[in-house]
Amino acid sequence: MENRTAIVFGATGLVGTYLVEELIKNMKYSAIKVFTRNCLNIEHIKVIEMVVEVENIESYGDLVKGDDLFICLGTTIKKAGSVKRVEELDRVMPFNIASKAHLNGVKRIAVVSSLGANSASKSFYPRIKGLMEEDILSLGFSRKVIVRPSLLLGKRGEFRLFELAGKGLMKSLSFIFIGMLAIYKAVHGRVVARSMIALLGIDEGRTIYLSDELPALAEELREA
Numbered sequence: 001m002e003n004r005t006a007i008v009f010g011a012t013g014l015v016g017t018y019l020v021e022e023l024i025k026n027m028k029y030s031a032i033k034v035f036t037r038n039c040l041n042i043e044h045i046k047v048i049e050m051v052v053e054v055e056n057i058e059s060y061g062d063l064v065k066g067d068d069l070f071i072c073l074g075t076t077i078k079k080a081g082s083v084k085r086v087e088e089l090d091r092v093m094p095f096n097i098a099s100k101a102h103l104n105g106v107k108r109i110a111v112v113s114s115l116g117a118n119s120a121s122k123s124f125y126p127r128i129k130g131l132m133e134e135d136i137l138s139l140g141f142s143r144k145v146i147v148r149p150s151l152l153l154g155k156r157g158e159f160r161l162f163e164l165a166g167k168g169l170m171k172s173l174s175f176i177f178i179g180m181l182a183i184y185k186a187v188h189g190r191v192v193a194r195s196m197i198a199l200l201g202i203d204e205g206r207t208i209y210l211s212d213e214l215p216a217l218a219e220e221l222r223e224a
Helices: 016-024 082-102 124-137 161-172 178-182 187-198 213-222
Strands: 006-010 029-035 047-051 066-071 108-112 143-148 206-208
Touching: 006 016, 006 082, 016 029, 016 066, 016 187, 016 206, 047 143, 066 082, 066 187, 082 108, 082 124, 108 124, 108 187, 124 143, 143 187, 143 213, 187 213
Parallel strands: 006 029, 006 066, 029 047, 066 108, 108 143, 143 206
Antiparallel strands: none
């Protein structure tokens, strides 16, 4: 047991929910700081809930201390209301959190991005995710991991009609996602969570991992 302290942002989202569950089960972690806008009432000795105004990093920044930072933040244009607001939530906020964590001595970071993230994209969503990645990678963490999942499978707390339809289509056509198309195959949120934990358990390695690489990494953690 290494007695690591995990720091989690985005615990109410699909990946974040599974991440907290997996961290609770993982013997390397003795404490899990969950930063959230609303109390989640997670009853476990490892979990320390920090109810804060997540965007206002200056009001709680000194509390963002530990070993491994996990950022699973993300929104939609429908929920955010504007492209500017999407950028504030999906780029600016993760960078501000990561910057404060780095200043506080946090050594490792894992961030959920998106398949197709590209700072030069003409489409706002992949461009924002790509810019967020570049911002995070500019910081001096000893280990930096970015995962780019395809469409996520699992149970969400919110209903997304078009995403639900997409999941059904992806499942029915999963047999075609082989070879060069494998990166587009839908991946379960728990797989993404497990892969993030596994990757921060490795001192060296690549920085960016695509969707089709995550299942094998998650399996390594399950078998450990």
